[in-house]
Amino acid sequence: MDAWNGPGHLDRCEHQRPDAGWLSACWADPAALLLSVDAAGRLDIGAGPAVAGRRPGGAFDEQRHYLLGLSDGRPVFVQSAEFAGGAGLRELLPVLGEADRELVVAAVALVQWHRTLPHCGLCGAATVVTLGGMVRHCPACGRDRFPRSDPAIIVAVVDADDRLLLGHQAVWAPGRLSILAGFVTAGESLEQAVHREVGEETGLPLSAVRYVASQPWPFPRSLMLGFVARAAGTDIQVDGVEIEWARWFARDELIAAVEAGEVSLPGEASIAHRLIGDWQAATLVSPE
Known part of the structure; x- marks a missing residue:
């Protein structure tokens, strides 16, 4: 996940894009690559x-044909198409290198935007x-x-004893747990959203919040902004709607x-996996 913290491998070529001749030359480049994304967000790659x-x-x-940009000098395009098979981002992100992860996430996000908002x-x-x-x-x-x-x-909430709060949504398979997350609403800062979401879902007040990292997450078009927060108490009162139950670990x-197979955690493709992993390794510095 550290790739999202760097400058990126994809040159989006903002200044060259108005030149129709340049776009056509990129398409004709012998090194050019064309990706395809279907309606379910799968790519035609293994x-x-x-x-x-x-x-x-x-x-x-x-x-x-949409130009993602230049990756190591190679023009990369994407199109919306239907095809048999394909692989989704949850399958691809854990096994791809940094540059290719950036490409497939950008490809899915761009195609979904064009597909869903044509007017x-x-x-x-x-x-x-x-x-x-x-x-x-x-x-x-x-x-x-x-x-x-x-x-x-998305926030990793810890208590005074450095225990981690994990919750289970009713729509998830039994035993599946993750940290808390939610969308930012209109007129709200990121930190305010952290306080509100944690309070709404678990009833816990927070004493401090610290930003950690972000991750593009095109499901369908989210930008996940990761935080760590310290709870001001430990008495959990779940909302019973979004969060069915939660506990400290x-x-x-x-x-x-x-x-023991009692709990399953988020997959390697997600920032949730990174935040939980950093807490397990005692490298997630909580705010005071």
Whole structure:
């Protein structure tokens, strides 16, 4: 997950995108790569150690072929398509290298945005794709629309004894646990969202909150913002709606529960996995 903290491998080529000739040259580049994403967010690549794709073929169509950018100097495009098989991000992210993880997340996020929001949010007219897929322009009212991300917080809550709070949602399989998360609402800061979500779901007040890291999470278009927080108490009162039950875990208790098969934790693709892992390794510095 440390890849998301760096400068990134993908050059999004903001200044070159207005040049239609440059976009066509990228499509014709012998090193160019074309990825495909289906309606379920699966990619037409196998869960191997690197992204395997095909060369773009035929003429470049700006309305269908979206340029993600240059990855190590190689133009990478993505299109919406239907195909048999494919692999989802939860399968791919744990096995891909940093550069390829960035590519597949960007590919899914961009295709889903184009697929779900083809009309102008102001006047309702159909929009057209410009700037190699990074803008949808409304010919009716002249408005430009850009890919959006919905901010969501995810927080590792610890108590005074450095125990970790984990909760179970009613819709999850028995024994599946994770840290708390929720979307940021209108007019709310990230820290306010942390306090509100923890309070709503478990009744716990927080004494301190600290930002840790973020992760793009296109399910469908979230940006997960990770925090660690210290609880001001330990009396849990779950909401019974989103969180069915929750409890505190010491490190040895959680290890034993996982090894016994009583508890399953988030997969390696998620920032939740990283935050829980950092707490288990005693490297997650909680705020005072």
